[in-house]
Amino acid sequence: MAEMSETTTGAAKDATGSPGSPGDLGPFGPFVYAPAPESRAVVDLAPSYGLFIDGEFTEAADGQVFKTLSPSTEEVLAEVARAGAEDVDRAVGAARGAFGPWSALPGSERAKYLFRIARIIQERSRELAVLETLDNGKPIKETRDSDLPLVAAHFFYYAGWADKLEHAGFGPAPRPLGVAAQVIPWNFPLLMLAWKIAPALAAGNTVVLKPAETTPLSALFFADICRSAGLPKGVVNILPGYGDAGAALTAHPDVDKVAFTGSTAVGKEIARTVAGTRKKLTLELGGKGANIVFDDAPLDQAVEGVVNGVFFNQGQVCCAGSRLLVQESVAEEVVDALKRRLATLRLGDPLDKNTDIGAINSAGQLARITELTDAGEAEGAERWSAPCELPSTGHWFAPTVFTQVTQAHRIAREEIFGPVLSVLTFRTPAEAVAKANNTPYGLSAGIWSEKGSRILAVAERLRAGVVWANSFNKFDPTSPFGGYKESGHGREGGRHGLEAYLDVR
Missing domain, CATH: 3.40.605.10 (Aldehyde Dehydrogenase; Chain A, domain 1)
Known part of the structure; x- marks a missing residue:
């Protein structure tokens, strides 16, 4: 794998749990996970x-x-x-x-x-x-x-x-x-x-x-x-x-x-x-799913849903919620909580039962992710990567969040297919719908709110094949999927x- 700078990898070697990961940073310090590999x-x-x-x-x-x-x-x-x-x-x-x-x-x-x-x-x-x-x-x-x-x-x-x-x-x-x-x-x-x-x-x-x-x-x-x-x-x-x-x-x-x-x-x-x-x-085909978080949402639950929505399978999911649309009044609180949660994810050996983030599927896909994230920085978005040490062999990319993103940025328009989240803000439900639908794709979306009426009103206006309510990436063979x-x-x-x-x- 090509050499990456510390800002790219988000390397931090002073808070490691298991190799390549920080562990869970609780009130008593890192919770260390012993290796638990599945047998080949x-x-x-x-x-x-x-x-x-x-x-x-x-x-x-x-x-x-x-x-x-x-x-x-x-x-x-x-x-x-x-x-x-x-x-x-x-x-x-x-x-x-x-x-x-x-x-x-x-x-x-x-x-x-x-x-x-x-x-x-x-x-x-x-x-x-x-x-x-x-x-x-x-x-x-x-x-x-x-x-x-x-x-x-x-x-x-x-x-x-x-x-x-x-x-x-x-x-x-x-x-x-x-x-x-x-x-x-x-x-x-x-x-x-x-x-x-x-x-x-x-x-x-x-x-x-x-x-x-x-x-x-x-x-x-x-x-x-x-x-x-x-x-x-x-x-x-x-x-x-x-x-x-x-x-x-x-x-x-x-x-x-x-x-x-x-x-x-x-x-x-x-x-x-x-x-x-x-x-x-x-x-x-492809997707650029929006995960919409309103100010009345259960924020801790929403953060877990956002993490699952975009970092499951290293973000290599067509319906990944790769765009987080968060109401302006709670945006700072949600982003801070998201960063704290991402700092606990364990990256490393995919056969280890403790691992949350595995390897990128190929060198070509890693190059695509790297190219688009570099473009995000060049276009003025603010980049943050989870603190983790990347293994020396294989194809790896640290979970990454971009803030200060606009709809004109490539990272908000193009499918990255990697562990990368773009954060945009909105003030009203109408603005959230307009931004969610402002994409050539239409595969998935998520809505987080305690008001069922709001969820239904927004969902029927989203041009997406599947809309999850207070959840994300929930699949069942009885339910149709498409875009x-x-x-x-x-x-x-x-x-x-x-x-x-x-x-x-």
């Missing part, structure tokens, strides 16, 4: 992995491979086959061949496979949590307590829908579309897989999924889970690879449905690719998530 031994990593096509692991047609690295240590975890256009064609062909028998199964039979997959995920949840932390860099307590329970819950939930599609509100006899091409990002590799594969299979479709090139391992482990569950060959196919594989997959003429989660720029490119075709398209404007279109999760995989004409 629960994951049996092979030196190399192939593509998963038609129920079998296979090499890429051209023999190309790439390496997947641990963001926290930069060690090579495994070598992975890199899919190309010929592999995409094979996988789509396998999915097309499996579609007829799979879609002909009664919904109750498809449900049995989804239930089996969900149960195996639960049985292997510790292994999968460690794997996800190794490959992604997020803290083990997030993969263990948030990601994996939600992954299993999505398969259980959509298993319940598989034999009730005619009651989902999409007509008396909805039919599956066919082959679904799915491209997922690196920030929630296994959870994004579940969001897409579970409803697709419940509806009777077959799948070709391309995981992100920096986090392919959990998708390949999921392929093994499909085999353990006895899923028919060709129903699910996994193609690790780079952007060229994703482009070939979304453009393939025998694909009926495209689902993409990722950057707005790539989403626009996919939309142009499928325009004028018969393919159904859903896009879940407006440059945050994409379509919904994932809940009954609404089935519609994208059904022909309801």
